Amino acid sequence: MAFNTFNFGMTRLDAVLLATANFRLGISDYRGDGRPDFRYRARVFYGDRVIPPRASVGGGTALAIQGLGLRGNRAVKIAAMNAPLLAVSANQVTATAPAMADGLQNVTLSDPATGAASIMTGALTYGAASDDIIRLVAGSNPATSVGGEAPNPIRVRVLTAGGLTPVAGASVFFTATPPASFAACGGGSRRPEGFRDLL
Secondary structure, three states: OOOOOOOOOOOOOOOOOOOOOOOOOOOOOOOOOOOOOOOOOOOOOEEEEEEOOEEOOOOOOEEEEEEEOOOOOOEEEEOOEEOOEEEEOOOEEEEEOOOOOOEEEEEEEEEOOOOEEEEEEEEEEEOOOOOOEEEEEEOOOOOOOOOOOOOOOEEEEEEOOOOOOEOOOOOOOOOOOOOOOOOOOOOOOOOOOOEEEEO
16 A cells, blocks of 8 residues: 555555454565565554443543553544543553443544544443343332322432442433422432432
8 A cells, every 4th residue: 555644654554343353464565575665664553442441421430541552642532522631651541531421432542643543432331331230229108199299219229230330420210100290300310329319
């Protein structure tokens, strides 16, 4: 591949890796006779994984993004939002997750100097995931008249699929049939360590 970027003497090869496996990158000479045609410097720019793989919807979670070929002039985006950088080394970028709604999000590392980018699809879960567990912690109430308020709050705890680890910052919304008014909390409230109250 000839020079294909606006940077003098630089060629960039973009690859889409569609499977979790080991990949090899080979660089050969143009004529194929085993002699180098010219000196070159190669760099692989690759984002591998995000630790922890889950962030709070309120933002502020410190994320360690591991990969290869990372340098100081990095930019990190989660979905379409910039994530402020805390530290950068050759194999890891530490950034702060911005506030965002529940769901899976892509994490994009980019190198403005070369135009290179590495997109980790669905690498970060915000708040609750589809396989999380919601457990009722407290919620027994005596019979309450129509239009009245239940004296005791309904309290639930959100846990990861294993049933042991609390999910901090997950959103829980309550609904009722027939429709009811949730005057105290608007249908949900947030508390740390996976607890939610319905008042």
